[in-house]
Amino acid sequence: MIGNNTVLEARDLTRTYRRGNEHICALDGVSLSIQRGDFVSFMGPSGSGKTTLINLLGCLENPTTGELDLVGRSIFGGGTFLNEKALTKIRREIYGYIFQNFYLVPTLTVRENVELPLAFYNKSGARGESERLLTMLGMEHRMNHLPSQISGGEMQRTAIARALVNSPDILLADEPTGNLDTKRSGEIGEVLQDLNRNTGLTIVMVTHNPELAKLGGRQIEMRDGKAYESCDRTIFLRRTT
Ligand SMILES: Nc1ncnc2c1ncn2[C@@H]1O[C@H](COP(=O)(O)OP(=O)(O)OP(=O)(O)O)[C@@H](O)[C@H]1O
Numbered sequence: 001m002i003g004n005n006t007v008l009e010a011r012d013l014t015r016t017y018r019r020g021n022e023h024i025c026a027l028d029g030v031s032l033s034i035q036r037g038d039f040v041s042f043m044g045p046s047g048s049g050k051t052t053l054i055n056l057l058g059c060l061e062n063p064t065t066g067e068l069d070l071v072g073r074s075i076f077g078g079g080t081f082l083n084e085k086a087l088t089k090i091r092r093e094i095y096g097y098i099f100q101n102f103y104l105v106p107t108l109t110v111r112e113n114v115e116l117p118l119a120f121y122n123k124s125g126a127r128g129e130s131e132r133l134l135t136m137l138g139m140e141h142r143m144n145h146l147p148s149q150i151s152g153g154e155m156q157r158t159a160i161a162r163a164l165v166n167s168p169d170i171l172l173a174d175e176p177t178g179n180l181d182t183k184r185s186g187e188i189g190e191v192l193q194d195l196n197r198n199t200g201l202t203i204v205m206v207t208h209n210p211e212l213a214k215l216g217g218r219q220i221e222m223r224d225g226k227a228y229e230s231c232d233r234t235i236f237l238r239r240t241t
């Protein structure tokens with residue numbers, strides 16, 4: 001039974017890929033519960049399954065087996081198989097996504113990029129909301145610039161504003177500072193921490209940067225497709241004995 005504050009509940013998720021005759025177990029039974037307002041970061045070596053997991057949690061890919069509930073609704077498992085249309089709606093309503101490569105549309109201004117997700121809803125007040133978010137993220141002087149005219153850190157701020165414009169329940173971030181230098185990474189880390197603390201935004205982030213991972217109240221280590229939470233007593237014992 002999912003609690004009121006639980007936004008995400010994953011049970012025994014697995015994901016196997018086939019490469020020729022070889023079966024690769026990218027995710028090997030991950031169970032996880034995320035509460036509203038959590039800031040969870042995933043670390044771990046390359047190939048340990050971080051992107052696979054975050055893509056499953058974000059409904060960007062289907063698990064091989066296992067169950068996923070989001071805001072009290074069954075998405076995968078228990079005989080539920082949502083069609084692509086229902087999944088698209090869930091992605092739009094529950095998630096904001098940011099990635100290492102920003103994925104801004106090069107021919108649109110910063111403001112237009114942020115307003116893009118609202119086009120699906122034909123919402124009024126789009127301009128007011130994009131301006132509010134961009135101002136909050138320190139981008140008020142860049143609203144009419146094109147992506148080619150701003151820095152990497154500013155591109156990621158734009159992508160964050162775009163991710164937030166539909167008021168998502170969860171912000172999913174796969175290596176959001178992977179293309180940024182140390183200073184800009186730190187700044188984006190601060191932006192995420194402020195959002196979590198000041199607006200209660202739930203954040204689920206993959207990072208290779210230990211400084212960034214520390215910002216998350218919960219740190220989870222991925223190894224060989226398994227997830228180990230750092231306050232997990234079994235890990236604590238294994239590390240100290
Ligand atoms: N589409 C795919 N087809 C086949 N194998 C895949 C596919 N996607 C991922 N894998 C394999 O699954 C495993 C986990 O990959 P994943 O991308 O989740 O790792 P990661 O922890 O995100 O790594 P990185 O830190 O390099 O981004 C790897 O062995 C990878 O080669």
Ligand SMILES: [Mg+2]
Nearest residue numbers: 050051052174
């Ligand atoms: Mg990855």
